[in-house]
Amino acid sequence: MKIEVKKLNALGKYSGSFKFDYSPSEKMCVIPLCEVKDSVKVSGSYEIYKDDSVGVILTIEYDISGKCSYCLKEAEKSVVFTSEILFVTDDDDENYIYDGIKIDLTTAVNDAILISQPSVLLCEAGCKGIAIT
Numbered sequence: 001m002k003i004e005v006k007k008l009n010a011l012g013k014y015s016g017s018f019k020f021d022y023s024p025s026e027k028m029c030v031i032p033l034c035e036v037k038d039s040v041k042v043s044g045s046y047e048i049y050k051d052d053s054v055g056v057i058l059t060i061e062y063d064i065s066g067k068c069s070y071c072l073k074e075a076e077k078s079v080v081f082t083s084e085i086l087f088v089t090d091d092d093d094e095n096y097i098y099d100g101i102k103i104d105l106t107t108a109v110n111d112a113i114l115i116s117q118p119s120v121l122l123c124e125a126g127c128k129g130i131a132i133t
């Protein structure tokens with residue numbers, strides 16, 4: 001999951017797309033008793049600008065499975081999330097930094113997985129939780 005910016009620049013390929021599967025670590029799911037099922041599908045496109053900054057549009061798709069946060073029944077949810085990010089060679093506290101040679105997308109993909117997660121997983125919309133009788 002790397003974009004070889006220097007090489008692509010030399011080849012005159014200033015834009016393109018990518019697609020790969022990524023297996024995140026188990027800790028990537030922040031919802032209790034849930035996990036990211038199988039791998040995360042990552043796709044997107046990049047554009048290399050004249051100042052060596054690189055704009056990336058990143059889309060991730062994955063399923064979360066585990067226990068409903070309210071009633072503990074088995075539950076599952078699909079997530080699709082797109083973010084537009086910029087990689088720069090000088091740290092500006094706002095964008096991702098890279099060395100001007102190649103971009104490693106791992107951190108950006110991990111961040112996208114964290115940002116895109118719902119705070120709870122529900123078996124169905126409006127689950128009322130465990131009924132106390």
Ligand SMILES: [Zn+2]
Pocket residue numbers: 068069070071072073122123124127128129
């Ligand atoms: Zn439920």
